[in-house]
Amino acid sequence: MDYDLTIHEVHELLKSRKISSIELTQAVLDRIEEVEGKVSSFVTITRDLALDQAHQADERIKAGECLPLTGIPVLIKDNMCTRGTRTTCSSKMLENFVPPYDAKVVEKLNDRGMVMLGKSNMDEFAMGSSNENSAFYPTHNPWDLERVPGGSSGGCAAAVVSGEAVYALGSDTGGSIRQPAGFCSVVGFKPTYGRVSRYGLVAFASSLDQIGPLTRDVTDSALVLNAIAGHDPRDSTSVDQPVPDYTKSLVPDLKGTRVGVPREYFVEGMERGVEQVVRQAIDQLEELGAEVNWEISLPSTPAALACYYIVAPSEAMANLARYDGVKYGFSARDAESMWDAMEKTRQHGFGPEVKRRIMLGTYALSAGYYEAYYLKAQKVRTLITREFAEAFSKCDVLVTPTSPTVPFRIGERVDDPLQMYLADVCTLPINIAGIPGISVPAGFVDGLPVGMQILGKPFAEETLFRAAFAYEQATEWRHRRPVLNGA
């Protein structure tokens, strides 16, 4: 039994009853057993639940109901609530938190016969770019175990490429799906803000957070988005627009597609190897019929990092104010007063990066600094959004590297927060503008993966899928797998 197939391949096998969901799930669980000691993608493995759900899926399939995701094992990032299964955000604060309800996306997958393998390791509260901020243990990049898988959905990306899950659901606030997808050579999709309900996603930065799939190919990405997209009255920021069948946009040519390359994304700090790989990938798009415009400019890009690291921590400090040790989560016992208890709860419950961001946000919003930082960042946000809109009047998609470097070594950036923030320099402007973005495998530099990021206007998911699919079908990167034998 092969643990390494795509959703659409497995679906055909399940539908024609060549395999059962139980057999498939067991094969994936065996694979987890085999490589998890090296990769550490999971915080919680829900073995019994998975087998039980696989059994139910098999019953459904026998009854003639085999939807595209029915019976297919999935890994859920540990910041999405799962009723009865602990949801930790890889934080000591929520180490024992068992949600009383399911996130909307989990509900949707459940309705389609999901088999949940477990909850993924991640950077604490989704704050980080390497998975090193997990309060439990770092995840290792399956292509080189000494390197990071990216983050914060690093556990999801590492699991999908190493055969520990057929697909995964991640979340992306500044690149947390796309950057690890690029670092691990899988497909990572961040939908338009409002396309997928955030109900039940533990809030980090509410105007930036969005849930999306990490998959082995573009077709799978479209299949998962088909299942999770749509309006939800319980998320008042989800947008009430019809959900098309995204698989219809998977056409293997790019005739007439206008591709723009924003020059600000190829600047200082970018590794030469990464730049070469992405330039080759863009040439490939041209061969597929796209008209490439290398002269697109997004002049506010250099200020995007600062804009993001004011806006996101400001929203985070408000969202994380709820962790007070009273209603749920870690609670410090050895305290003298209510305030002392609250301060100690947050001191011992949160890790260093979460504390840094809470303090950064508190500072940016505090009296005397609000106008210079928060308000200024919001105005820069307007400029960034306008520049994207302007660019999309000239082209259908924009193409950039997903990250300026290949995966870096574990430990290399942990003591320098600013260096860590730079890992998301190509992905975070997209969250600022709320537009959709996808990272597709674009090649390797010395055996380490490089991702190409494709961007589109709000709700132009179909245009992105078409460009990503055409490129993927013309290349063979999606078939490469890291060698990870025996534990």
Place this chain on the structure above:
Amino acid sequence: MKLSREEVQHIALLARLGVDESDLEKFSVQLSNILENFDILQQVDTTDVPPTSHPVALSNVLREDEVTPSFAPADILANAPQEEEGCFRVRAVLE
């Protein structure tokens, strides 16, 4: 923008975040370094540019005020660090 140890301490207090003495220095250096790099924001001309707080231009989202089932108290209290008679137990607010 440099942040002194005292300023870090003040911010931590505003955020109700206990910080070890030994960490104050580290945070002061790191946060100063980050904020210095954010001076680039001040170089962007934002004259007459309105702020954006949200990527989707939504005005108030309203719904009918209908009675719907809610969570069972026991389900909510299951995660409570301290519980008493169906309530969250808290420390005295007034001393």
